[in-house]
Amino acid sequence: MRKIAVTLSLIAFALVAFASTGIAGDHGFVGADTCKMCHNKDATGAQYTKWLESAHAQAFEVLGTEDAKAAADKLGLEGNPQELGECLQCHQTAYGVDAALLGKKFDPQQGVSCESCHGPGADYKKKSVMEDQEAAVAAGMIIPTEETCLGCHNDKSPTFVSFDYEAALAKIAHPNPEK
Numbered sequence: 001m002r003k004i005a006v007t008l009s010l011i012a013f014a015l016v017a018f019a020s021t022g023i024a025g026d027h028g029f030v031g032a033d034t035c036k037m038c039h040n041k042d043a044t045g046a047q048y049t050k051w052l053e054s055a056h057a058q059a060f061e062v063l064g065t066e067d068a069k070a071a072a073d074k075l076g077l078e079g080n081p082q083e084l085g086e087c088l089q090c091h092q093t094a095y096g097v098d099a100a101l102l103g104k105k106f107d108p109q110q111g112v113s114c115e116s117c118h119g120p121g122a123d124y125k126k127k128s129v130m131e132d133q134e135a136a137v138a139a140g141m142i143i144p145t146e147e148t149c150l151g152c153h154n155d156k157s158p159t160f161v162s163f164d165y166e167a168a169l170a171k172i173a174h175p176n177p178e179k
Contacts, residue, residue: 027140028122031106032113047174059091059111090152117144
């Protein structure tokens with residue numbers, strides 16, 4: 001009975017996390033390496049490098065640790081956390097979306113990458129679209145807010161301690177100094 005209750009609560013958490021990240025619809029995912037082409041220059045903020053050095057970039061990898069296996073066991077989950085939807089929903093970009101929406105360069109093992117927070121980029125990746133924020137948003141780009149983060153960083157997470165949005169934002173800040 002406990003296992004069923006835990007599973008149901010994790011499914012509910014998955015639905016909330018998926019819905020709150022805004023990753024829905026028919027926009028395709030291009031992968032962080034596509035974003036890197038324009039977002040890794042020092043002059044414009046080197047966002048890719050900042051992401052690569054962050055815990056978000058290691059989110060999938062961390063599911064392979066003994067700590068992740070212990071957390072899964074504590075919840076009554078069986079199997080490898082790197083293969084469990086209850087874990088992947090927050091540790092992998094685009095988990096559960098139609099495979100037809102995943103571009104050739106998309107790598108699910110890159111953890112929580114650009115498109116987890118900014119939405120699937122296939123329709124806004126062009127420079128001409130990115131230069132017009134309104135057009136980029138219309139093409140699927142998400143301007144992340146605290147709600148975006150709370151899709152995963154909340155008390156439904158088995159490893160949640162607390163979440164200070166302003167402090168977390170400062171840790172992952174990757175502004176474009178030209179703007």
